[in-house]
Amino acid sequence: MTPSPEPRVFDIRHGYLHYLLDPMSTRYQEILGRKKSLVDHALRAQVLNDAYKDDFLLLVTESLIKVVESRLDHKPAAVQEALKEGLILAPYFGEALPVYEKQESTMTLYYKEMIQAIDVVKEDKRLTSVEFAKQPTPGAAVPVAAPRPS
Numbered sequence: 189m190t191p192s193p194e195p196r197v198f199d200i201r202h203g204y205l206h207y208l209l210d211p212m213s214t215r216y217q218e219i220l221g222r223k224k225s226l227v228d229h230a231l232r233a234q235v236l237n238d239a240y241k242d243d244f245l246l247l248v249t250e251s252l253i254k255v256v257e258s259r260l261d262h263k264p265a266a267v268q269e270a271l272k273e274g275l276i277l278a279p280y281f282g283e284a285l286p287v288y289e290k291q292e293s294t295m296t297l298y299y300k301e302m303i304q305a306i307d308v309v310k311e312d313k314r315l316t317s318v319e320f321a322k323q324p325t326p327g328a329a330v331p332v333a334a335p336r337p338s
Contacts, residue, residue, distance in 0.1 A: 201260075205253045212299045213245040220248055223306050226276055229315040233274025235324050240274065248303070251277035255285055272321040279314060280306055 213220060224244045231241055240247040254275050258266035270278040284302050291298065 202253065202257070205256060206249065208295075209249045209252055209299075210245075212296065213249045216300055216303055217245055219300065219303055220245060223248075223303070223308055223311075225308060226311055226315065229276050229312075229318065230274050233276075233320040235321050236274025247275065248277055251275040252281045254278050255281040258282070259285060271318060273324065274320055276315055276318075277306070277311070280311055 221244075227241065227244050227247065230236055230247055233241075240250060251270065254270035255267055255278055258264060258270070264282075267278045267282040281302075284305070288295065288298050288302065293301075
């Protein structure tokens, strides 16, 4: 982070969530690879950064991060905004996170169960009818790719 006139709390929080969640996606890339056919829907999203279209693990993580942020900020509409921008798994994670919050496992333990439960057929049906934004939502940040850990 470089000095700035305004605190960059959002950027720091977003980066920290990548730090926590990127390794989990990498650890379970075999499971996520079986869900990769869903990326075809993201390819239709004009405002989605190409890095997400090329890296399914990054797309999964960013979808989850947007949902976590929407819950922390008490902005449930941000889940639909994220979907319209091309973060195709935001609605799934929007449904899965409340379940996670009610149980006792840590995310490190629960993550595998959560991604295994992604029903490709159900998500495909949900995503088929989505009309993606033609331009960024006013006031919403356009997703910017974070670097993948080595």
